[in-house]
Amino acid sequence: MPAATTMAHVSKAKMLLYRQSQAIAFAEELKALSVGAALHRGNRLVGLNAYLDNDGVLRTRGRLHSIDTAKDAIILAPEYRITNLIVRSFHEKYHHLAHEMAINDIKASFYISRLRELYKSCSSQTTPDGTDSEGENRNLPDTVYLHRHRLFWPVIGERRQAQGEEMHFEIAHSLDTSSCIMCLSNFMALRGTPKEIFSDNGTNFSATEKAVREELKNIEHDKITITFDGIKWRFNPPGAPHMGGAWERLVRATKGILKNICTNYSFNDEGLRNALMEAQFIINSRPLTFVSLDTEDDAALTPNHLLLGSANGYKPLPKEGMNLHRRWIETQCFGDRFWQRWIKEYAPVLTRRTKWFEKVPPITIGSIVVIVDELLPRNLWLKGRVIETMMAKDGQVRRVTIKT
Structure with a gap:
């Protein structure tokens, strides 16, 4: 045999x-x-x-x-x-x-x-058609106003952390509040408790936000107590889906990957989770910096460097005979080097713009505006008057309250 x-x-x-x-x-x-x-x-x-x-x-x-x-x-x-x-x-x-x-x-x-x-x-x-199918996974989203949470996570003690637009998927079995709470709980068990959450104004998100407020931080669900402590929830303005573009763009890329992986496939729960994990790994392996082919240059930084320690998840074993103190020193050197590369290579990329180079006068109270409604023809869009404006730190108005 x-x-x-x-x-x-x-x-x-x-x-x-x-x-x-x-x-x-x-x-x-x-x-x-x-x-x-x-x-x-x-x-x-x-x-x-x-x-x-x-x-x-x-x-x-x-x-x-x-x-x-x-x-x-x-x-x-x-x-x-x-x-x-x-x-x-x-x-x-x-x-x-x-x-x-x-x-x-x-x-x-x-x-x-x-x-x-x-x-x-x-x-x-x-590739079936022989063409370049790279699409848009390679490039970072273009932004006009970069929120600070796109660049850094909190500093805890001596440990420095950076945020690189990682993707994490949780399967919600329904669109009700209960499923949303359980998805959030699952995320926290794997990734830790977030300080701030950004979302659109979905009814399940709104209801979950009420549940995680400080006075309702302990929730009884199916005889399990879930604790949400000190989470701040930020909603995008209604009618401004572009403010969630940083994650919506990656969701679109994920859908493209699933379509290519599992064309015309009917999923069960187990199969869907497996496909999502595969797509998640691919998205988190995408380079955040330029991929150089020079052997003297390091591999491009990816979100997986933050989640797994390397682009492909490989973690080398310590050398035989190496004591813990020496290993700790090498780990600190690696962390310092990674941080230097992050600031030098990734942070400058986020400051570049490809459009909207000139500032325009901000919208003011009393302005008459047309409210875009993608579900209606253009000639049926409502008009409204601006009754309140909210100015960002750079002096631009990106949120307004409108009376129709």
Whole structure:
């Protein structure tokens, strides 16, 4: 009876394939490195700080090697079959969507020259219509007025946290208040208690908000006591769905992913949750910063870096013999480096605008306005008079009260 295949067998098989491919593509480099010689100045790998690991696999030593945050990338040539299969596997992992996410994930494990060119060729091979299906998952939402909660979470003690527009899904079995409360409770059990919640004016949200106020923070539901303490709930103005654009845009991207993953699929509860978790992982793997193919550059930051510690959830084991104090020091170094990158690479992106470059005079009390109602023809839209304005910190009016 044949022995069962284990992860150790799979790992050895992968290393064998890597070595075979590298033996053909980098014969000269392997010969030099195997005897401890340096690569000559004009060699194509001279800038990669290449070395042979314990398995005889050619890798490039990155700048994060000293703090042991991940394994060094394996060097592969783009023209070989094994490289093509690896890239195609990542393409399929992300369901032929979210190309920048897939490229960022590949870059975390492999160094492949002309990666974008190779990925594009794989994309045309596997996408049904042969076109670029990247869509809009790659880009961050355009904003005119950036709310502070889009950038930072609270600072607790010495622990610094940053918010990167992560997605978390909970399945509500109905649209009543009870289901909304249970979804919020489930979220808190996994992610912690939020300080502030932003939502539209759905009736279930309004009723739940009343339930989580300070005087009603202990709720009896199905003989379970749920505690909501100190949560502030902020509602977007009615008739202003664009103020929820930061999350609505990601919901739209999620629907696109589900459509591609499960075309014409009839879900049960278990299947729907699994599909949502898959979509959630893909959305949270999206790069928040530019995906560079330079081996000296770090992988792009993603929401999963905040949730899981890395884009793909990989967490390296500590080195053998490393004591807890040394491990703690390395963790602090990693945290400091991540924070520096967050401020340097991600924060400036949020300040850029693609439209509305010039300020306009703010709307004033007494102005006559037309109220857009997408459910009615334009000639039936109501007119109204502004009776109250609320000015933002930048001097712009974005909320008004209208009398019709």
